[in-house]
Amino acid sequence: MGLRVSVIGMGKLGSCMAAAFARAGAEVFGVDVDPDVIAAVNAGRAPVAEPGLEAAILASAGRLHATTDTPEAVAQTDITFVIVPTPSEPNGAFGLDLVADAFRLVGRGLRARSSYHVVVLTSTVLPGSTRAALVPLLEAESGKRCGRDFGVCYSPAFIALGSVLRDFLNPDVVLLGESDERAGTRLEECYRTTFENEPPYRRMSIENAELTKLALNTFVTMKISFANMIADLCERLPGGDVDVVTGALGFDRRVGPHYLRGGLGYGGPCFPRDNVALAYLARALETSAPVAEATDRFNRALPERTVERLRGLLHPGCVVAVLGLAYKPGTPVVEESPGVDLALAVVAAGARVVAYDPLAGPSARAEFGDRVQVMASLGEALHAADVVLIATPDPAFLRVTDEDLPKDRELVVVDYWRLLAERLAGRPGVRYIAGGRSMDDPLNAARLVRLWAAATGLEPEAVTGVLAV
Template sequence: MVEKVSVIGLGKLGASMVAAIASRGFEVIGVDIHQKTVDAVNEGREPVQETDLKKYLSENKKRIRATLSHEEAVLNSDISFVIVPTPSDEKGSFSLQYAAWAFKEIGKALAKKDGYHIVILTSTVLPGATRFGLLPILEKESGKKCGKGFGLCYSPEFIALGSIIRDFLNPDFTLCGEFDERCGKELEYFYSKVMFGNPPCKRMSLENAELTKISVNTFVTTKITFANMLADLCERIPGGDVDVVTDALGTDSRIGRKYLTGALGYGGPCFPRDNVALSYMARTLNSCADIAETTDRVNRAMAETITNKLRPVIKQGQTVAILGLSYKPSSHVVEESQGIYLAKTLSEAGARVVAYDPLANESAEAELKGKIVILDSAEKCLEQADVVLITTADTEFKQLKSDDFVADGKKTIVYDFWRILKDKLSNKENISYHPIGCSDNNELQANFLTELWGKETNNLSKAESL
């Protein structure tokens, strides 16, 4: 039975897992290759920024310690979760470089251990990587056979940055790819002690679990992209309103409401790379992942499409303000963020771009390297803006008032991708408000449809007269 736990890799997910597992009464040893990360965890400080991490680490300090030694961790625990980076490589696959190094160190420690030990790979990998890429390293370094001296599972978590601890402790289900029944059973039992609400544990082979993990993210991004397609269609039909359509659509239990809000594309460290990796895997296996490839292509084209829409405005040398540079509200992460992509494409198209984000200004500055002007408040951006793009549904932006947009009585064009200011900015003097996913020229669209369907009914009356 698992009593002591080790976690190899104390980054965003690993450090959060240490804190969450310790909060459920287990003793946890964390391992990292960086001394300052180890020191931070030992002192009850958070090594990375994540919601509630500091609180959980300090509250459970007596059950947590960290070390640079994989051996110390393996010899003093029953189970080791490996949660090191698996960065995308130039082929679109996930590199096993860090995981291989961690497995080598764990294997060496297993050689010195008498009892049974379970190794759990939590990092995101593609089908076959655990059994055919990493398991041989453990067997070679330990001199033991998997299933006898040690067990091996692939068990990723389904968490989002900003809510890792909450998501980890309250999952919809746990996923357990198992080398054999013994280690799978033990992991299922361990999760039943750690997770709240007794979530179902889906146990399966290592390869099926690897495919399930990557499928979750690619399915969700397909859903997001589908809603974005509906938003574009709604802009082209009289009275079109994507929220009305997706609200009804999501009520169908086969579809569901989550991630079905037509707006901007998805971003962040996981979603975009998972579609690319699934496409790579499918091509390599002589299968095809057209859906994943199309989702990725459509999502990556969004900033360019929006920039093209704004070209007439840019030509007049006007200033565009972007409110929201992180990939989602209340985040400092700008990786693959649509706000950043828009800032780049608009400035490359010749616009003067100013921008603001409540948390991500600093990381955006590093990413954009002076290409645009980053200001320290939304109000300062609005003072200078002819066109405003609201790219995240941040609470701070929701609080803006119509007066904030019309400084000095000038006329401002506002594109609101999440429709957060629809009630405040619609039909306001000097504001040309465009809620994305809603039609804003009913007459023009009605004329178009009259012509389209009029032709059909004219043909029908001709047919009747024959």
């Protein structure tokens, strides 16, 4: 008999994994508590919007079955993946209630099995949770022993919304935390028959895998914040340009070019909470994770810092248009979105704000209530605005046309991703300000004069000339 897989939690990640296993030839039982998800999958439709998901479901030729019955799905299969939400708690920990519910039912399914089974947790959890809190649930419900009758693995997926299926099928590295060698080998075989590439498999203890998952996201966000810190400095230096600096930095193999683009900060359902959780873990272990804390603090402060930099542009009665409300281009998700936070910070500073996003309009409307008016088109947002803030590097904004720009007044455009530099810099009727590039403001010039005069011992008048650079 071929591979038989159950997937508990058919959301953004789980449905893509289930479809990937089924398309590769496995018999798959996908479980969810939401009947709409079950109905969609069984009708051959994607339960969430992800490129390639519906095609993968259709290509699985009837091998993907959706159900609400976890014990039955487990009983029918040899390996079970659990990918249900682990919402962040106020203290930063990942809540385990839904995973625990799922594990109890998986344990009930294990009771009915006569042969070896592997349970794989993919949801993000705090290191130690799987072995300390979840394995005992499986043992109690099944009456069986982990390592003898069944095995447990922790194996996260490194995916980005908008490319979940592709990322899952082509990992850079596979993290495989295993309760015992047999469990890890079974999981590795399952992945090998499914993945499109041949990644390195890093097999390790469950706790090391749980920590590596958090460490990876923490490291990547640190890199993003580093680029944003350099962008801030570039804005204050004569001729400063973050792309020039990070572009050169990225050539160094110790640094690498990825996630090193100055912009407006990171957001979304994963990145922000992983730093907070790592810091929480450190405190619980009576130490600290100051790098994760600084990354998080710096990123959360960006909207206020950004508004502080805009003060001179926000005259009474002016209307600010924020373009880009999703946490990144290509998704409707506004969770922890820098664009949404920036819009609300501008409202708090007293300006009227309108906003636009090609995909996230409806979800942003729900977030804003009546504080921000979400416009139906790019043109409408630009027509209403005196100041435009480009909050995401969404290629949709490249479609700005002459008709979109107001004719009766100067439009100030602050572009945090330098997306429209070629289109708008120097254009009549537009004052274009590129985030991460020198802003040559007089207050800052005075600071630089003081700095250089102090360093050289020259009179301030003697050093001002350099500011024309």
